[in-house]
Amino acid sequence: MKFFLDSAKVDEIAYALDAFDIDGVTTNPRHVQAAGKPFLTTIREIAELVAGTDKPVSVEVNPHIMDTDGMVAEARKLAAISPNFVIKLQCVEPAFKAIRILKEEGIRVNCTLIFSPMQALQAMRSGAYFISPFIGWKEANAEETRGFVDEVVTIRDNYGFESEIIVAAVRNARQIAEAAVLGADIVTAGLAVYQAGFDHPYTRDGIRKFSEFWDQTDYE
Numbered sequence: 001m002k003f004f005l006d007s008a009k010v011d012e013i014a015y016a017l018d019a020f021d022i023d024g025v026t027t028n029p030r031h032v033q034a035a036g037k038p039f040l041t042t043i044r045e046i047a048e049l050v051a052g053t054d055k056p057v058s059v060e061v062n063p064h065i066m067d068t069d070g071m072v073a074e075a076r077k078l079a080a081i082s083p084n085f086v087i088k089l090q091c092v093e094p095a096f097k098a099i100r101i102l103k104e105e106g107i108r109v110n111c112t113l114i115f116s117p118m119q120a121l122q123a124m125r126s127g128a129y130f131i132s133p134f135i136g137w138k139e140a141n142a143e144e145t146r147g148f149v150d151e152v153v154t155i156r157d158n159y160g161f162e163s164e165i166i167v168a169a170v171r172n173a174r175q176i177a178e179a180a181v182l183g184a185d186i187v188t189a190g191l192a193v194y195q196a197g198f199d200h201p202y203t204r205d206g207i208r209k210f211s212e213f214w215d216q217t218d219y220e
């Protein structure tokens with residue numbers, strides 16, 4: 001399973017690349033706004049961090065654009081900035097044709113804001129390189145998500161679609177483990193979610209106990 005960092009903060013991305021070799025990056029307008037710089041400046045800085053690697057960076061087209069031609073034009077512009085960029089298009093009807101056109105041109109699309117198996121199916125049929133089912137938003141709304149991810153993975157496998165599934169809006173380690181058990185390809189989460197997941201109170205307790213024994217023993 002691949003771990004993507006869900007962030008547009010250059011310092012966080014650099015840290016996660018160095019500390020645990022994240023496999024890619026996903027950004028969205030909220031993350032870019034939080035990074036505090038203009039959109040193009042931010043995505044160019046991220047592109048520099050991954051230059052020369054095959055790590056994908058998802059960058060989102062202006063969400064106001066709701067027509068196929070506009071999506072394609074903007075996607076072409078963004079894709080020309082970096083070979084690492086995968087263009088995020090929101091899961092709405094005009095995006096499906098845009099995904100097909102862009103795929104023909106070799107431009108990879110991450111179809112985002114997916115909340116139902118039907119949306120996932122259509123995004124995969126259209127040729128999306130990644131699809132991003134969001135689970136955190138559903139859970140926040142008291143919807144179950146294990147069955148949702150399971151259905152999306154099953155549909156992909158039943159029909160041999162090539163799209164990779166990014167389980168997105170992940171809030172905790174349990175969701176990451178579930179996504180892995182269910183056979184999703186990728187999770188994307190914030191730095192704090194990974195760091196909390198790598199930690200365990202028993203591990204810390206064990207370190208404390210073993211340190212005491214260590215201190216009571218001669219080295220040679």
Ligand code: E4P
Pocket residue numbers: 006026027028030058112132134136168169170188
């Ligand atoms: C995924 O690609 C999205 O950027 C992300 O997971 C959206 O959710 P969030 O911003 O609420 O975490």
